[in-house]
Structure formats: C-alpha cells, structure tokens
Amino acid sequence: MTRELTCIICPKGCRLCVEGGDNRLTVRGNACPRGEQYAIAECTNPLRTVTAVLRVSNRCDTMVCVKTESPVPKAAMFAVMERLHQTTVTAPVSIGDIVMDDLFGSRIVVTKGAI
C-alpha cells in the first residue's frame, strides 16, 4: 500500500508518504517524529472528535451542543451523527453533563447547555 497525506500536527504541513503492509509501515517526508506517529495513526486507526447539536424537548428555540469526549473511529462519524439526530435532551442541562455513556467508545458530553 502507498498513501499520500498531509501532516496536520504543526503548520509546516509536511507531505507524507506511507508505504508498506499490515504490520510494517514506513513513513517518508516527515520533518520530525510527530509526523511519523500521525501518519501511522491515520493509516491504522484514524480518529476524529465529532461535534453536533441536539434538540431540547421542552424548549423550542434552543439547541444544546455536544461532542464526543474522546475521538471516535473516523469511519463511525456518520453513525455517531445518526444516533445524535435521534436523541433529544430535557432542559435544564449544563455544560459538562453527560448525555450518553458509550457511543463508539466515547461519552457524549454537553458543550453548551440550556436553562
């Protein structure tokens, strides 16, 4: 496998080239070790934080904001969104509240509440 990607760890934005098979990946183009770590993570288990808004069952004009407390697998982003679209909360909720305990390995935490 060969894959080209751009390192996002620092503003330099090195163009990275990853080559190799299942358990042996080599990275070229990285100006520092953090680029190698990033490339390997991106090619083996890419993770993303997902943020979204939830409807509030007892407030018509307010949305509550949430995020995955820890990053979830990149491939699960749409599945996370689908579950969140089906979820509503009841006010009052505050920043830091936990809405779900385990969605693809992460808790769902409130980032903007509703009084």
Next chain:
Amino acid sequence: MMHYDIVVVGGGPAGMAAAVAAYDAGCTRVVILDREPQPGGILMQCIHNGFGLHKLGRELTGPEYADIYAQEVARRAIPVLTETTVTNITPDRVVTAQSRHGIVKLQAGAVILAMGCRERSRGALRICGTRPAGIYSAGTAQKLINCMGYHVGKRVVILGSGDIGLIMARRMTLEGAKVEAVCEVMPYSGGLTRNLVQCLEDFDIPLYLNTTVAEVHGQKRLEGVTIAQVDGQRRPIPETRRFIPCDTLLLSVGLIPENELTRAAGVPMDPITGGALVDEHCQTQIPGIFACGNVLQVHDLVDYVSEEAERAGAGAAAFVRGSALLNTSINTQPGNGVRYVLPQTITDTTRDVSLFFRVSHPMGKVRCTVRSGADLLTALPRPRVAPGEMERITLSPDLLRRAGDTITIELEELP
C-alpha cells in the same frame, strides 16, 4: 450619567479577556456591553473543536472556550449588560447604548473596543444572476444550523476556502447535505491544513482553486451555480464555465472588522487591516480608546485574540491609573512580501514587544528580517509561510533601543 473605569464594547472572547485583565490590573469598575442576549460572541455558534490549543493546552469547542472566560468574568462580578447595543462613542469616552431600559450613557475612564467582525456579503462580490432563496453567508448558515436547528439546504456549493467555509463544508455534510464543491478564487486555500484535511479530504469534497462562482440560477429557490476558472486578474474565463446543480450557496469570502463606531469617534484607521492604528498596548491614536480582537485585525485563532485582549486590558488599566504609557515612538511598516504589521507604533522600549504580521502570499523557506534603515535587528527563518497564519517576532529592549524611528519587516526567499 454612570461612571466606569473601563467600558468594554462587545462581550466576545476579546471583550471578556480584556475586562478580566483590566480588573486584575486594579480597575474594579469595569462593565461589558453586548448586543446579544448572552456573551461569547461568534464562539457561541462555533460548535466544532480546535479552540484553546495554544493558550489553554486543551482542544475545546467554541462555547466551552467562551464559558471559561464567562466564568472568570462572573468570578470577578464584572457586570455584563446584554441586549445593549452601543450606538456612539465620543473621543472623550462617553459611550451611548440602546438597551431594553432605553438609552444609557456611560462615562468611561478608558474604552476598549471589542466588536469583532461581520461577514462580507454577496453584494460586495457582485455575482451575476437572479435573487433566489438559498444563498447565505457561511456564518449565517452556521448560526441557523447550530443555534436555531434549521436545515439550510441539501446540495451545497461553497465559495471561499477560508476556515469558516471549510468548517461549514464538514458541518453540512455531517448534517446530511451533499457538498458538491468548494471554490476558491485564489491559487491557494486560506484555511488551516488541519481543516483542509479534516473538513474536505475526510469527506472527498473537491476543492477547486483559481475558481469562482460566475452566476447563480433559479427564480424562487437557487437551482444551481455556474462556476468558472479565473485569469490573472481574477476574471472568469468564459470557456471554463460549468453548471453545478445545487439548492444552497454559502459565501465565505472574508470578514470585515466592525468599525463604524470607531470611525465615527474619529479614530485613525489602517486601510490594510481594516482596524485602528494602535501601539503595543492596543491603544488607538485617541488616548484612552483601546481596540483588540477581530475588530483590530482578523484573527484565525481565538487564542491570540485572548492574548491581544489581555494586553489591551492591562494597557487600559494603566491609562486609567494615570501611569504614563511611555511615548518614544517607533513606527513599524510592512516590506517586501508582508501585508501588514501590528502594532503600527511602539511607545515603550523598556520591555519586550511582539510584532504580529501576515505575509502576502504563501512561500516556502523564507527569512523574515526586521530592519531599521540598513541595520538588521533580527531575522527569523521559517520553513513555510502562508497568509492564513499570523506570524510573530518579539523584539527585546536592546533591539528596540537600537532601532531608529522606523522598523520594517520583510521576507527574503531562501533556496
């Protein structure tokens, strides 16, 4: 008329950080005025994460970052007058505002301007065609989706690849819309690499550079746009015109510092930044009026907004206490490859002063030089520079004392 040490106009991250810093520097009679129902400014609609990495060492969403500062404001019992729109500021620092209780007038020891930015509109772009529904500025769409829970469209074209456009491409996609394309008139994107990767590449959204929206189509609702590549003068090339069906067009084509009040007060402005001319304490050329945050220069990272606001808050507090802000005056100016330098003047050569600047176009390896006349004060190598990323050089008192009356920052391309 009510008297305050410091009146802060705008309760976004800049206004809150400035108020906190002024309070901590000994000015306890501080008030924040904001026209919205809650403080937090533009951050309240930025639900994505990526805020605070530099300043707080944590990755937060916009509302979380704002909440940290709102708590600091509350802890000091600094009053925040919401739904209060400032309508006038005089050079002798009388602030007039319209609130639910009618018109209020406040006399301030110092005024801190923190009104932020607004988005450039379609009118400013002069795109041909009809006037159908479905054309939004990206920030308006962001507010409709994130704060009010509306769906704004199903098939989307975005014009402008700055961070707001990129963030909205991902947001619309995750909300179930199909983003057909992001068009960028420049030969490069103004957005952070991180956003190019996580907002476009992750979802296979094409980015067309040197491309603009030449025409919009549709009577009631937008039915599509014609995109075209542009020539060196940024004019659409007719042979490259191409129709893309869509029901929504988002414009993310730049922010304009909201400086109507500033101009009306007679504060001298910098035509390049669109903000006031300031010294290193963020003081404008009218004594006692300070400016910070997006109203002073368009920032891409809120972390730097908070830092700048802290300098403004401390400067305003010093002004109120009557400590003379020293008056040596060195002017700064942009040279080759540099678009602007801020602050435009330096008044105190006894402390470190940071100069912030933006380059005019992306370049590979460069050396940023700081010169006073022929004297090279300092130089900073950079592996890569881009207009989207603000650069900073800090000058020590030793260097400042060596400088004459003008300092120039310039770029030299390295092999």
